[in-house]
Amino acid sequence: MERTCIRCGQPYRGRSDKKFCCDDCRTEYHNHLRRERERGLRAVNRILASNWKILSAQLRAGHRRLPVEELAGLNFNFEVYTGCRRQLPGRRTFWCYNCAYRVSRSGIVHIWETPVENNAYL
Numbered sequence: 673m674e675r676t677c678i679r680c681g682q683p684y685r686g687r688s689d690k691k692f693c694c695d696d697c698r699t700e701y702h703n704h705l706r707r708e709r710e711r712g713l714r715a716v717n718r719i720l721a722s723n724w725k726i727l728s729a730q731l732r733a734g735h736r737r738l739p740v741e742e743l744a745g746l747n748f749n750f751e752v753y754t755g756c757r758r759q760l761p762g763r764r765t766f767w768c769y770n771c772a773y774r775v776s777r778s779g780i781v782h783i784w785e786t787p788v789e790n791n792a793y794l
């Protein structure tokens with residue numbers, strides 16, 4: 673039966689479970705998938721590193737409370753974190769590695785340092 677290679681689109685003949693016309697296409701296809709996965713990881717890692725630098729700099733400067741807009745203005749990304757724990761309804765603590773933070777209803781971000789093993793993965 674004639675099939676079409678899922679990488680190069682060339683027709684080929686082979687077993688029904690074969691997806692590629694040749695080993696090069698199979699290898700290149702899997703390398704491409706791996707590179708895409710790694711690109712996604714690097715993108716998240718960059719955001720986490722940037723967030724961590726922002727929080728650490730605030731702590732070093734002695735700023736433990738600041739308006740959420742100020743953190744957003746530093747390009748802090750609130751969508752990406754290493755841990756999250758809900759204490760009371762609507763009250764969550766987030767972690768970026770060893771930096772914990774919570775946003776109060778009045779829009780103030782409270783930042784503090786914790787041992788990294790206190791990270792909550794909930």
Ligand SMILES: [Zn+2]
Binds near residue numbers: 677680692694697
């Ligand atoms: Zn091919």
